[in-house]
Amino acid sequence: MRCFVCVARVLSFSRAAAELGMSQPAVSQAVGRLERASGVRLFERTSREVRLSTAGKGLLARAEALLEAAASFSAEAARLAISPRPVIRLAYAPLVGGLAARAARRLGEGEPSVDVELRAMGWRAATQALTRGEVGVAILGAPFPVGFTTGVRFHVTVGHLAVPAGDPLAGLARLTPAQLGRHRVLLPRNRPPGGMWARVAATLRGEHQHRVVGEDIDDFTAVLDLVAAGAGLLPVPHLLAASIRRDDVRFVPFDAGDLRLTFGLAWPPGRVPSEVTTLVHTVQRTLWTR
């Protein structure tokens, strides 16, 4: 299966063999076995190029899912072998990373017997991870995915704009939408209706050009690199602007009306491990004592 996926990726039996650290005939045989076992031809091999067949295209995704499941099993086994302690996997929106990190540290102090695994991911990836059970709890922006229990709502105000350090706007004390001029504003492509980015887009609608930066924002650092490179400006919450220091990006206060965003915790319904309940309370306390 690994051979199939690797050949499909590099479209060459020889190179795949090199990447896999085995000989070329072994790869040929492995793919041949898989083809005989499944009864379909996975690749069209002309003697000058290798192409995925239509059947191969259809099976590639499943093969990758299979490998991913196997990797997940191995990873969890390795974790259990090293430290059999319970683990809370927490997905969090990148812009509340500070909160997530503080809550995790605090939980670690209060309950040294559990591990917390933090995973920054965008809204869509987080909801998927929740439904698949890859994470046990998530800090999400509204709208919350239906079918999950939600709690510990709180608000975050988007009151800053990330601006390249060299830009004339970076010197101003405050910014208003009217001052943006021809600057572009970076927004993710995937904007759940009613969510943060949809509201930012609505606030700026018509006045400025938007620029799509990808399916979702999973990693603020990468997007701030884009900002520094002059790709556009990025609206960020106070929370984040206060916690990030970069020489190449300035955070300028931004008056864009009342951009208060609702965040909250979401976790699967039904019986919930006590560690998740503890985490929920910890987040709650962390919010109170900020």
Added chain:
Amino acid sequence: MRCFVCVARVLSFSRAAAELGMSQPAVSQAVGRLERASGVRLFERTSREVRLSTAGKGLLARAEALLEAAASFSAEAARLAISPRPVIRLAYAPLVGGLAARAARRLGEGEPSVDVELRAMGWRAATQALTRGEVGVAILGAPFPVGFTTGVRFHVTVGHLAVPAGDPLAGLARLTPAQLGRHRVLLPRNRPPGGMWARVAATLRGEHQHRVVGEDIDDFTAVLDLVAAGAGLLPVPHLLAASIRRDDVRFVPFDAGDLRLTFGLAWPPGRVPSEVTTLVHTVQRTLWTR
């Protein structure tokens, strides 16, 4: 892996071996190998009983996911080996089964080159299948999962109540909520806010006892069996009442205010296979010509 899951299920190496059609030492060795490879003890074996260890509990779900992924690969391979034609996998809420079946037949007549695979499933299972890519398009009741394209909205009126044939209520020409008396009403446990069952529950709130019949309603036949057995009454749409004939259940018109439910098609955003577009149009036409 199969051995691990099977032993975990029956909690006996011997019985697992029998179920798997292999000898008991083979199962012992397979589990032992897996334990050595992953570095954790999966079972606590006392010489009188076999229990899953905590590590085993944590890994069981992943092992099952892995087997499921493997089965999915095999199934798709088998399908491709028999008929390499494109397939549309359509999830549909059981209560619009008639529509889904008609649309599928119609699509089959118009486009004999594609197969349609129909899968009845409840709201939650359908959204999961959509996010996992197990189905390409779904006929869902509102609320629609965010992050998907939706279209072809239509309305369905819940205007009948399924009543056991022997019940006094079965003889009446019409029913009102007030007439239900001490009868219970069956509802699924998992009711997405704003969805069909939530509205049915709101309509009946306080007046009658509800009885939860499970996580979701994936199979109306099974629930109608419960109705026939006297477990409770089930609100059903006109659509369904008109298409099902059962001797042990009567569908009595029910005045419960305006229980119009919104349904629609949902499919993943971005590039969509043309077959899905065709299906969407076919459902649209099927709705028009009903």
Added chain:
DNA sequence: TCCGCCGATAAGCGGCGCTTATCGATCGCA
């Protein structure tokens, strides 16, 4: 025309995983 590259095939071999046979431990029962 010949060389180089790529994938398929052949032959050989080591090891994995299945089998049967057996052991050790524990519990029920008399």
Added chain:
DNA sequence: TGCGATCGATAAGCGCCGCTTATCGGCGGA
């Protein structure tokens, strides 16, 4: 308390799977 039954682990044997090296056939470029 001793015996048999049951269950899982272990031992020995063996067949086959899958990897290796060596080689072939097809195609394109110099």
